Amino acid sequence: MKVNGTVVEGFEPVREAFVRNFEALGERGAAVSVYRDGQRVVDLWAGTRDVDGTEPWERGTAQVVRSATKGVAAAVLLMLHQRGELDLDAPVGAYWPEFKAHGKERVLVRHVLNHRAGLPVLDTPLTPAQALDPARGPEAVAAQAPVWEPGTDHGYHALTYGWMVDELTRRVTGRWAGEWIAAELAAPLGLDLWLGLPESEAAAGRVGRSGRVEGPEPVGGLRARPKRSVTEAYADPDSLTRRAFAAISPFPDQNDPAHRAAALPATNGIATAEALARFYAALIGPVDGFRLFDAATARLARAEESAGPDRVLVVGTRFGLGYMLHGSASPLLAPTSFGHPGRGGSLGFADPDSGIAFGYVTNGFRKTVTADPRAQALVRGVRESLTRGA
Template sequence: MGVVEGPVVEGHCDPAFRAVREVFAEQFAAGRQVGAAVAVYADGRPVVDLWGGLADGRAGKPWQRDTPCVAFSCTKAVTATAALLLAERGEVDLAAPVTGWWPEFGAHGKEGVTGEHLLSHQTGLPAFDRPITPEEAADPAAMAAQLAGQAPEWTPGDGHGYHALTYGWLAGEIVRRHAGTTVGAFVRREFGPDLWIGSPPEVIARAARLGGRPVPSGGADPVAKHDGLLHRLAEAYMDPESRLNRALHNPKASYNNPVVLSGGWPAAGMVTTPRDLAAFYDRLIRGEILRPDTLAEGVRTRVNGPDKVLLVDTSFALGYMRPNVNFRTPGPGRASAFGHSGAGGSIGLGDPEAGLAVGFIPNLMGDGLGGDLRSYELLKAAYAALG
């Protein structure tokens, strides 16, 4: 691959990781990025910190070094880490029924749900049973109460299904009840001041604007290999009554809406830079956030196989994705990498065996039903640079 020259990509890249810069620049040259940034840490050292393109394509506003962007479901791993830290401190027993600290949650046959169920998409509450407005979603206590009063869509613990948005208020209640604060406040205090789950006006004003133009896949999507699956996914996505549609689109809102960005949605609302996301994973894999034994237990796969919501096989630990079709990981990382991808193509990844931490956030929404190939290409280049 040749180097793509031009002013579109700025920042620092260690010579050993030159391939990451080349891949990133090629994506811009091919029209597969509007604005984006990528950051990589290797053995605790920042080796890649690149950005380029436009933070706002309509206004022609360039992406700057400190431009934050919505990271979508990368948020879930950060929220889960907050719950794991509280468990490590002895504030909560994640293996015990949540009714011990959330009595009202036991309604409608949910009395056996544990904290581990909340963190691994096994609760059976993938969607709200009534329309929720963005304004309502800014009240975590009200969202938790709404979910506590709902009947599960499957027997909790009997299979798993992606809780795209409800996850945040379920897992977030562990934090809210045991730390006495919002997930956003806890995360900023404990993990990093620029991991914004609930952004103030100044951060929203600097944030990149999302665009919905589809991204060419850049290669074959593994999901397409499953006979008929793409058709079923498309049908489910368009059917307002399907579990997939209900899970993804309620609350229904634009992630360019300041009400959403300020609302502190703990499953999908984090606004940050890839640099700060990668730094979070770097600290995590080096034992600066959780003890190594806590992290090892946290990333142990709890569920793997058919997903009752996404219709593909997924794999989850306690809040972290493990390598699968929605968290594409190059071969060298498939046994040890963990993290979370996001709807727009973003990804946060940590690999304690490789000593690698990566953050990537674009503002051009991807179209891959099985995950975004842009992030995979950057991960592949980063792993290859390790030798």
């Protein structure tokens, strides 16, 4: 396997893990990037751009990153809070009056980010065509009644999270989340990251075709098997698990140009591994003189807000404000890490104690929801590098 790119001295275990992913774990095309203290220390890519193709993956090849998009979208609301434009403890209805219907008056902005809003499902799912209209998802969430008392429990809002973030962004700023991300995050940092792929980038052919995934496999590496696995719950059409992942039904083809051009802040961000790592590096420190989160906001992102049995993912999960936290369901680098995986394999996170920021993207989508073995192998490579004194 020809691996392109570089690692600085001491981070060779990451390269070794990257090679093993192709040799032993069936990787077809992927890239990994790691920053430390704002400087890139790992930049690797290999394989083919398309999961079923022969064109080589190049530096700058991007992929749909599924729910890793959520970590980028969370930064929008946290930065608006940091700027004094959004109160995390205000009711969502204070910014979005139509949202208050059906007992949602007590849903706080904070609940949107920590998955405690009680709105993981839609009683009437959207079709893929309806989901292309940015107004339809927010309208559907506004018309939805909570399935538990908001604020009292948590469960992964797989798709509805994005519509709530999107509409809050629009109500506060006048711009959709994808537009805000392009202007306030991607442009200043020079990120190859899009929520709503521009025609020019689609025409350039930089975004690879990925495999399609259906139902999820068991989540994480819990020591004790839960009474019901996420796979079993997903097979039940009446479960919150199945209904949460089916808020758009059938789920759109992520290779469809119309889907890529739309902006779904929960699921269809497109990025390079370098862009994910650079984004997370700017959450915890300066990157080329530009920093996204101040120290107080970075603490908010990784302070535990929700923990324990997840009403949707079944197993125990941990969330800060918009970010998954290190735990058995979503193993990251260390207890201080925060970030977000994408269903199928992608992963981005930051660890402020070590100064590490990490990005991994792949075209070989698997059924994993939060702990893909290829991403985990790379994280172990980073951990080993630090242990050796890199």
